[in-house]
Amino acid sequence: MNIIFNVANNYNNLINKEYRFKISHKKREHDIILDFYPEYFFHIVGLQYLKDIDFDKDRKVVFSKILNGIITDILLIKSSFYHVVEENYVNVKSRIAAFEKIEILH
Numbered sequence: 001m002n003i004i005f006n007v008a009n010n011y012n013n014l015i016n017k018e019y020r021f022k023i024s025h026k027k028r029e030h031d032i033i034l035d036f037y038p039e040y041f042f043h044i045v046g047l048q049y050l051k052d053i054d055f056d057k058d059r060k061v062v063f064s065k066i067l068n069g070i071i072t073d074i075l076l077i078k079s080s081f082y083h084v085v086e087e088n089y090v091n092v093k094s095r096i097a098a099f100e101k102i103e104i105l106h
Helices: 003-012 038-044 059-067 073-077 092-099
Strands: 018-025 028-035
Touching: 003 038, 003 059, 003 073, 003 092, 038 059
Parallel strands: none
Antiparallel strands: 018 028
């Protein structure tokens, strides 16, 4: 099973969607905008921690390669940082797995 593809595909369904939140704190209003772009995916799932994999510098290209099956779980698992990044960080495998559970709202 190619989890990274499933996660990227779910994320792809969110592209061009925007969620706006308005919060109030101490009598002041603040706007929060949650939006989704292909180049954000790389950092959301923690691929920047896989320092021993030579990813394309263009994050949109990396996202496209995942959706096209060029970058797969098989490649990611080869990284020595896939299971353990550093003591204080969630590992990449866990970040990818957590994002797989994102619900798609229509």
